[in-house]
Amino acid sequence: xxxxxxxxxxxxxxxxxxxxxxxxxxxxxxxxxxxxxxxxxxxxxxxxxxxxxxxxxxxxxxxxxxxxxxxxxxxxxxxxxxxxxxxxxxxxxxxxxxxxxxxxxxxxxxxxxxxxxxxxxxxxxxxxxxxxxxxxxxxxxxxxxxxxxxxxxxxxxxxxxxxxxxxxxxxxxxxxxxxxxxxxxxxxxxxxxxxxxxxxxxxxxxxxxxxxxxxxxxxxxxxxxxxx
Amino acid sequence: xxxxxxxxxxxxxxxxxxxxxxxxxxxxxxxxxxxxxxxxxxxxxxxxxxxxxxxxxxxxxxxxxxxxxxxxxxxxxxxxxxxxxxxxxxxxxxxxxxxxxxxxxxxxxxxxxxxxxxxxxxxxxxxxxxxxxxxxxxxxxxxxxxxxxxxxxxxxxxxxxxxxxxxxxxxxxxxxxxxxxxxxxxxxxxxxxxxxxxxxxxxxxxxxxxxxxxxxxxxxxxxxxxxx
DNA sequence: ATCTGTGAATTTCTTCACAGCA
DNA sequence: TGCTGTGAAGAAATTCACAGAT
Numbered sequence: 001x002x003x004x005x006x007x008x009x010x011x012x013x014x015x016x017x018x019x020x021x022x023x024x025x026x027x028x029x030x031x032x033x034x035x036x037x038x039x040x041x042x043x044x045x046x047x048x049x050x051x052x053x054x055x056x057x058x059x060x061x062x063x064x065x066x067x068x069x070x071x072x073x074x075x076x077x078x079x080x081x082x083x084x085x086x087x088x089x090x091x092x093x094x095x096x097x098x099x100x101x102x103x104x105x106x107x108x109x110x111x112x113x114x115x116x117x118x119x120x121x122x123x124x125x126x127x128x129x130x131x132x133x134x135x136x137x138x139x140x141x142x143x144x145x146x147x148x149x150x151x152x153x154x155x156x157x158x159x160x161x162x163x164x165x166x167x168x169x170x171x172x173x174x175x176x177x178x179x180x181x182x183x184x185x186x187x188x189x190x191x192x193x194x195x196x197x198x199x200x201x202x203x204x205x206x207x208x209x210x211x212x213x214x215x216x217x218x219x220x221x222x223x224x225x226x227x228x
Numbered sequence: 229x230x231x232x233x234x235x236x237x238x239x240x241x242x243x244x245x246x247x248x249x250x251x252x253x254x255x256x257x258x259x260x261x262x263x264x265x266x267x268x269x270x271x272x273x274x275x276x277x278x279x280x281x282x283x284x285x286x287x288x289x290x291x292x293x294x295x296x297x298x299x300x301x302x303x304x305x306x307x308x309x310x311x312x313x314x315x316x317x318x319x320x321x322x323x324x325x326x327x328x329x330x331x332x333x334x335x336x337x338x339x340x341x342x343x344x345x346x347x348x349x350x351x352x353x354x355x356x357x358x359x360x361x362x363x364x365x366x367x368x369x370x371x372x373x374x375x376x377x378x379x380x381x382x383x384x385x386x387x388x389x390x391x392x393x394x395x396x397x398x399x400x401x402x403x404x405x406x407x408x409x410x411x412x413x414x415x416x417x418x419x420x421x422x423x424x425x426x427x428x429x430x431x432x433x434x435x436x437x438x439x440x441x442x443x444x445x446x447x448x449x450x451x452x453x454x455x456x
Numbered sequence: 457a458t459c460t461g462t463g464a465a466t467t468t469c470t471t472c473a474c475a476g477c478a
Numbered sequence: 479t480g481c482t483g484t485g486a487a488g489a490a491a492t493t494c495a496c497a498g499a500t
Binding site: 041042043057067068071072 | 479480481484
């Protein structure tokens with residue numbers, strides 16, 4: 001889990017665990033396509049994605065994909081199927097709230113503009129930053145958030161503010177109709193039903209690593225690692 | 229998950245899913261302690277942590293904690309038990325490789341220094357950055373990485389480089405004895421057994437949100453959201 | 457009366473293992 | 479023969495529901 005758990009009905013049947021892996025497959029396939037690879041077997045793709053090949057095949061079968069027995073999967077075709085499933089065929093307007101180092105890093109993140117996401121707003125509460133251009137987008141006062149979110153039909157809001165501001169920003173986003181939120185602030189957000197929140201939490205990740213590190217040191221034991 | 233799956237033996241029995249939630253409990257409890265709250269019930273703590281209370285109780289019982297029936301848990305005691313379990317009682321030397329906006333954001337991240345983690349190195353491949361002070365730490369050439377990791381007994385390496393450099397940096401970290409890696413680069417890392425990798429992947433998170441967003445738009449349906 | 461601790465039921469996810477198509 | 483697709487088995491995680499402590 002980056003780490004979001006919650007209840008999630010069967011939808012049309014694609015499990016969360018599978019959805020969470022699709023972006024990885026998509027990225028690996030993109031790399032293969034760029035290198036001109038035409039077909040790939042489940043073993044190869046699974047290896048490159050760091051998963052078990054039976055799991056990969058099961059994941060793909062849930063997308064009603066079809067490989068060719070004895071051959072493998074068509075890279076381009078698989079790419080477009082996964083892309084469509086993930087909703088990458090349309091463009092999602094995104095706002096980033098909080099233009100500190102993290103907000104800047106996110107705004108400048110290449111994969112952002114590249115695939116399906118368009119940064120339509122950068123907001124901050126510090127007047128010093130108003131008007132500044134970051135990744136070609138002008139920083140606006142966070143008080144413009146509601147209007148902007150409505151005007152641009154923002155689908156996804158990214159919270160990169162300090163923890164204390166996070167819930168408040170979240171509330172404004174939700175009130176403005178944003179139903180998908182990516183939260184980088186170390187705070188638990190509460191939202192109404194129908195709103196999805198995913199969190200990215202540096203401190204948690206470090207602490208989880210520290211736990212395992214401690215176990216490793218504890219008894220000079222050789223153990224099996226986790227690969228991501 | 230954030231998102232790391234892999235095989236993980238029972239250790240002394242604490243499941244991964246539980247470990248991944250401990251940092252959240254720890255953070256919430258820290259907030260309660262600061263506000264002078266002495267005891268907390270499983271319902272309250274679960275609510276504030278965004279989890280089901282039975283799950284919380286089960287998680288805590290795995291730590292051999294003990295609450296008082298009819299009352300709840302002692303906040304301070306629970307904090308120290310979770311902290312100890314997570315290995316926060318000792319200090320973990322951390323290096324960050326890649327001093328772009330993301331690396332800076334990580335270096336300046338408050339929770340870094342505050343709880344159990346000490347930034348002992350910032351490395352980059354761009355000579356322009358050498359010598360620069362970030363969060364009080366001088367940026368050094370990435371070629372110093374191996375020596376530094378050895379000298380400082382680095383436990384955790386954070387990769388905040390572009391994707392193309394990630395595997396190479398990872399290899400150096402591993403060769404230098406680092407067995408816990410937090411990877412922010414959009415790349416699948418391969419590591420030997422005994423090395424833990426956790427990944428934080430912005431593009432994946434956005435794509436997962438896009439998937440759900442698409443489902444929501446598809447059929448104007450009211451559904452249950454995910455809370456983090 | 458309240459709230460913990462936990463067996464048992466349930467659901468979700470993973471892995472195995474192999475039938476069957478190319 | 480090589481590799482996919484999947485039923486069935488297995489493992490892990492979640493949730494229920496309630497006995498029992500305070």
